[in-house]
Amino acid sequence: xxxxxxxxxxxxxxxxxxxxxxxxxxxxxxxxxxxxxxxxxxxxxxxxxxxxxxxxxxxxxxxxxxxxxxxxxxxxxxxxxxxxxxxxxxxxxxxxxxxxxxxxxxxxxxxxxxxxxxxxxxxxxxxxxxxxxxxxxxxxxxxxxxxxxxxxxxxxxxxxxxxxxxxxxxxxxxxxxxxxxxxxxxxxxxxxxxxxxxxxxxxxxxxxxxxxxxxxxxxxxxxxxxxxxxxxxxxxxxxxxxxxxxxxxxxxxxxxxxxxxxx
Numbered sequence: 599x600x601x602x603x604x605x606x607x608x609x610x611x612x613x614x615x616x617x618x619x620x621x622x623x624x625x626x627x628x629x630x631x632x633x634x635x636x637x638x639x640x641x642x643x644x645x646x647x648x649x650x651x652x653x654x655x656x657x658x659x660x661x662x663x664x665x666x667x668x669x670x671x672x673x674x675x676x677x678x679x680x681x682x683x684x685x686x687x688x689x690x691x692x693x694x695x696x697x698x699x700x701x702x703x704x705x706x707x708x709x710x711x712x713x714x715x716x717x718x719x720x721x722x723x724x725x726x727x728x729x730x731x732x733x734x735x736x737x738x739x740x741x742x743x744x745x746x747x748x749x750x751x752x753x754x755x756x757x758x759x760x761x762x763x764x765x766x767x768x769x770x771x772x773x774x775x776x777x778x779x780x781x782x783x784x785x786x787x788x789x790x791x792x793x794x795x796x797x798x799x800x801x802x803x804x805x806x807x808x809x810x811x812x813x814x815x816x817x818x819x820x821x822x823x824x825x826x827x828x829x830x831x832x833x834x835x836x837x838x839x840x841x842x843x844x845x846x847x848x849x850x851x852x853x854x855x856x857x858x859x860x861x
Contacts, residue, residue: 666694671713719767749854772825
């Protein structure tokens with residue numbers, strides 16, 4: 599028979615001592631485990647902080663972002679208006695960053711935050727959006743009409759109310775060699791045309807509409823120089839896409855005045 603201890607429970611002093619030792623052992627092991635967990639948490643916190651600092655868009659990344667330091671550009675005010683900045687015509691770091699973000703979104707190089715002509719012309723095309731003919735300047739017809747807006751230096755194609763070729767920036771005739779306004783029609787096309795007048799200048803995707811004036815791509819920068827000799831210049835990709843869309847006898851309507859030229 600087992601002897602009873604003074605509390606009435608069975609088992610001798612050695613059994614109670616064993617249980618106490620076991621309890622103490624479990625406490626020590628639990629403490630060790632808690633310590634290990636705390637150490638792992640601390641390590642994860644340090645690693646997490648390092649990862650957070652490396653992620654784009656975090657405060658740490660923002661703090662280390664490249665500063666935008668471009669000066670005030672010639673098209674500062676219209677860019678400020680479009681980007682919903684304070685329209686004061688004076689570049690600020692915030693203006694510069696907003697312009698740079700727009701440039702990057704449209705693959706404009708250099709994307710430095712400077713409000714130059716190519717940025718402005720690209721913005722004008724984006725701003726025209728899905729309804730470039732909101733003012734109704736280009737006549738609506740049941741057939742395809744290529745609309746050339748000299749005021750905004752934009753081209754698009756519409757059939758009735760439907761825009762079938764989105765607005766793109768263009769470069770038209772300079773002063774004294776203005777692009778001729780009014781109704782025209784494509785009468786000759788030459789994919790790999792070379793000018794016989796202007797020093798064998800390449801005129802890819804040429805679509806002639808009036809005398810020597812044509813819609814065509816410009817291999818160099820679209821906005822280099824003050825204007826064309828009367829042709830409607832497009833970026834190469836835009837000229838290629840327009841070539842695939844139009845055909846002989848397609849109608850063009852041209853109106854307005856290129857900025858910087860006489861009426």
